[in-house]
Amino acid sequence: GNSVTQMEGPVTLSEEAFLTINCTYTATGYPSLFWYVQYPGEGLQLLLKATKADDKGSNKGFEATYRKETTSFHLEKGSVQVSDSAVYFCALGETGANNLFFGTGTRLTVIP
Amino acid sequence: ETGVTQSPTHLIKTRGQQVTLRCSSQSGHNTVSWYQQALGQGPQFIFQYYREEENGRGNFPPRFSGLQFPNYSSELNVNALELDDSALYLCASSLGAGGTYNEQFFGPGTRLTVL
Numbered sequence: 001g002n003s004v005t006q007m008e009g010p011v012t013l014s015e016e017a018f019l020t021i022n023c024t025y026t027a028t029g030y031p032s033l034f035w036y037v038q039y040p041g042e043g044l045q046l047l048l049k050a051t052k053a054d055d056k057g058s059n060k061g062f063e064a065t066y067r068k069e070t071t072s073f074h075l076e077k078g079s080v081q082v083s084d085s086a087v088y089f090c091a092l093g094e095t096g097a098n099n100l101f102f103g104t105g106t107r108l109t110v111i112p
Numbered sequence: 113e114t115g116v117t118q119s120p121t122h123l124i125k126t127r128g129q130q131v132t133l134r135c136s137s138q139s140g141h142n143t144v145s146w147y148q149q150a151l152g153q154g155p156q157f158i159f160q161y162y163r164e165e166e167n168g169r170g171n172f173p174p175r176f177s178g179l180q181f182p183n184y185s186s187e188l189n190v191n192a193l194e195l196d197d198s199a200l201y202l203c204a205s206s207l208g209a210g211g212t213y214n215e216q217f218f219g220p221g222t223r224l225t226v227l
Contacts, residue, residue, distance in 0.1 A: 004154075036218075043116070043202065044155070044218040089154050098168040099145060100216065102154030 002027050006090045006103030013080050013110050021075040021106045023064075023090035033057075033066050033073040034091040034100070044089065047075075080110045114139050116205050116219035124225045125193050133188040133222045135203030143167070144186040145216060146178060147202040155202055161186055162208075190224075198226045 007022040025033065035047040035057070048057030053068035062077045073090060090103040117136045125131050137144050143162045147155035157170035161180035175191040184205070190197055200223050204216035 006154075041220070043220040044204075046215060046217075049215075091154075098143075098160045098162075099157035099170065100147075100155070102147075102156070104152070104154045 002031070002092055002094060002101045004090050004092050004101055004103040007106055008104070009106040009108065011106060011108045013108070015082055015110055015112050016079045017110075019075070019077040019080045019084075019108065021088055021090075021108070023073045023075065023103060025071050025073065025090075025092050027071075027092055027094060029094055031092045031094050033064070034093065035062070035064055035073070035075050036089040036091055036102075038087045038089065038105070040086070047088070080108070082110045082112055084108060085110050116203055116217050118201075118203050118219040118222050120222060121220070122223045122225075124227065126227050127193055127195060129193050129226075130189065130191045131193060131224060133190075133201050133203075133224070135186045135188070135205075135219060137184045137186070137203075137205030138217050141205035141207050141217070142184050143206045143208060143214070144180055144184065145204045145206070146186070146188045147204065148172070148197075149200040149202055149221070150196075151199070158188070193226045195226050198224060200224075 003026045032051045034049045036044045037047045048059040050057040050066035056065045087105045092101045145160040146158040149155040159169040164180045180186045200221040203219045206214040206216045208214045
């Protein structure tokens with residue numbers, strides 16, 4: 001079956017620190033992989049995605065590379081800001097299916 | 113372009129009652145998916161509606177049911193509420209269903225509390 005395992009939080013970093021949030025997946029086919037972000041009081045927003053192996057998704061300084069050999073899609077950012085404080089969800093979407101499988105989320109707090 | 117909207121924002125019900133949650137899809141989208149997000153967990157897929165027909169369902173009992181209307185807005189109905197139904201219910205709309213993955217756009221959610 002399909003599942004996503006995500007690094008547990010919460011994660012607290014100082015501004016300008018380097019961020020890594022680990023995500024690994026199990027899938028029966030060839031999934032697309034996503035990172036969603038949920039800011040306080042808001043809905044989920046797509047942060048970035050990758051649709052095939054070795055693809056790199058990037059947005060707003062965040063990056064993640066689809067690694068089929070390690071079944072991973074780790075989220076990274078070189079220098080976090082206070083405004084990046086949010087909950088981050090790794091998700092998997094199976095081609096031909098119609099739903100997303102989410103990890104449990106990682107809460108990031110960035111302090112000045 | 114209007115985004116996905118949901119109503120109500122918050123709702124409190126008692127065990128055994130029934131509830132209806134509403135979702136208006138983003139302009140031009142014909143597919144609506146519903147997710148349940150328990151506290152501290154990731155969203156779990158309940159079902160999807162495509163052109164007014166159910167188009168896939170997750171591991172939820174039949175007391176979770178839905179509708180999609182000709183304008184592509186949608187309702188989620190939950191009968192015989194249980195305490196474990198307390199959660200944030202998210203609606204997501206997209207253009208098309210199945211096949212190549214179609215990006216889903218999420219609403220802010222409805223927070224349901226069952227006492």
